[in-house]
Amino acid sequence: MDTPMPDTALRWLTPELRTTFYYMTVFTTAGAATVYAGIWFTDKGLDPAQIGIINAVPVFIMLVLNMLVGRLADRASDWRQVIVIGALLGGVFPIGLFFVHDFWGILLFWTLGAIPLAAIGPVADAAAMRMTRRNGTDYGAIRAWGTVGYMTAIYATGQIVMLLGGGAFLPLFVGLALLRGMVALGLPNFRAPAHERTLAVPQGAGRLREVMQPWFLLPLIGWSMVFATHLILNAFQGLLWKEQGLPELGIGLLIALGAASEAAMMFLFKRLSSRFPARTLILVSALVSVARWIIMGFSPDWPFLIGLQLLHSVTFALGFMGCVHFIANWTSEDIAAEAQSFFTVLQQGFSVAALLGFGWLIGLVGAGAYFAAAIFAAIGALLIWLSMQMMRPKATT
Numbered sequence: 001m002d003t004p005m006p007d008t009a010l011r012w013l014t015p016e017l018r019t020t021f022y023y024m025t026v027f028t029t030a031g032a033a034t035v036y037a038g039i040w041f042t043d044k045g046l047d048p049a050q051i052g053i054i055n056a057v058p059v060f061i062m063l064v065l066n067m068l069v070g071r072l073a074d075r076a077s078d079w080r081q082v083i084v085i086g087a088l089l090g091g092v093f094p095i096g097l098f099f100v101h102d103f104w105g106i107l108l109f110w111t112l113g114a115i116p117l118a119a120i121g122p123v124a125d126a127a128a129m130r131m132t133r134r135n136g137t138d139y140g141a142i143r144a145w146g147t148v149g150y151m152t153a154i155y156a157t158g159q160i161v162m163l164l165g166g167g168a169f170l171p172l173f174v175g176l177a178l179l180r181g182m183v184a185l186g187l188p189n190f191r192a193p194a195h196e197r198t199l200a201v202p203q204g205a206g207r208l209r210e211v212m213q214p215w216f217l218l219p220l221i222g223w224s225m226v227f228a229t230h231l232i233l234n235a236f237q238g239l240l241w242k243e244q245g246l247p248e249l250g251i252g253l254l255i256a257l258g259a260a261s262e263a264a265m266m267f268l269f270k271r272l273s274s275r276f277p278a279r280t281l282i283l284v285s286a287l288v289s290v291a292r293w294i295i296m297g298f299s300p301d302w303p304f305l306i307g308l309q310l311l312h313s314v315t316f317a318l319g320f321m322g323c324v325h326f327i328a329n330w331t332s333e334d335i336a337a338e339a340q341s342f343f344t345v346l347q348q349g350f351s352v353a354a355l356l357g358f359g360w361l362i363g364l365v366g367a368g369a370y371f372a373a374a375i376f377a378a379i380g381a382l383l384i385w386l387s388m389q390m391m392r393p394k395a396t397t
Helices: 015-026 028-043 048-075 079-099 103-135 139-164 166-184 214-229 231-243 248-273 278-296 302-310 312-330 333-390
Strands: none
Touching: 015 028, 015 103, 015 139, 015 166, 028 048, 028 103, 028 139, 028 166, 048 079, 048 103, 048 333, 079 103, 079 166, 079 333, 103 139, 103 312, 103 333, 139 166, 139 248, 139 312, 214 231, 214 278, 214 312, 214 333, 231 248, 231 333, 248 278, 248 302, 248 312, 278 302, 278 312, 278 333, 302 312, 312 333
């Protein structure tokens, strides 16, 4: 149950603010892992193939579990219960990493720590979206603080490891996971009370099969393809830029610039969503992705890279936020988490395919793999456009 707040002293601690505090911690472990997990794995004696397996196993497991967790969350009295349980488990399991030193032990506890967090991600997105719609507040502004927390963790991890050495990584990583679990305890109830009237929001589908139609599926499939093309940036871009001759400081600044532009778009998204249909914004994201990847394929120099990294706000943040809004527009609270989890499964599935395919291409043609990413994104854009022809967007749907 949600703890009632005193009428005066803690009135400022709104449900939106409490959710923002949680989002600030959600991606901190991912930020810490981005900086040093690969080095930590290597120091433990793991080879690149084993590191790849450790990163891949949670993704494969969540392809099966994500929708199940979403369905269970929708059946709970409130989505908060599942989010809190997942955040606490995601904080406790990584403690086991202190006591294992071989591949199988690390694989076990890394996977146990990653799965709960991956499972509750779409549940939290769905819950925060429904709450803010009901209250007339801004989901994007809440979600943006997740990116801010991620950037902060990246910077802090680099500084702490540089100051204290690699031995500080695991205590920091586990500490951030535990902090996330503790902050989750302060989350509000997200569902509308039975007696409370909502704002004028359509009820939407009450069962997932009611929207399993081409006009609904194609935008989500199309943008999941676009999302998958971004994994070149996440997995390989630092290496490609280093081979291009860029200094490590410059690479770090470019990555930070992309993340900052992502957060900025999320802060501004509500203004765009009130003016344009969700699928229009998703299509814009896909088309700009095509252009971005084509230019990236020519290994451009600094001035172009700065502009291309700023486009991350459109190619990722605009498309992701558009999809979350699109799902909320057409589904009811009865299947909110399940529908969002379905979208996450699509992203994960295409991500696995992209990592395998683009990794092979980069080994052959280097930055030229971006041309293949552009084709992949163009197919995604076509699917989104086809959906708009099947059912024309109305207002902001």
